[in-house]
Amino acid sequence: MSNRSKAGAQAEPIYNRIAVLRAERGISRRALAEALGVHYQTVGYLERGEYSPSLYLAMRIARYFEVPVEVVFSTDPFPRIGSAEG
Secondary structure, rough: OHHHHHOOOOOOEEEEEEEHHHHHHHHHHHHHHHHHHOOOOHHHHHOOOOOOHHHHHHHHHHHOOOHHHHHHEEOOOOOOOOOOOO
């Protein structure tokens, strides 16, 4: 990660399930970005945890997927699919 990325990153990571939700619904990064009004690279940054969304964007993402925001974002890592946890 570059120094610029570190400077803009939050001390506490925000985990998300955007990639999982997109895959379940067959939605491309570009299609999601267009629906949200953001650049498609922003979706990639979000998915990789390189960028934490504003509260407004987080709520729009949750609304797009028709789920509560807690289904998409968490301050704790999500259990891996197929793990005994969760």
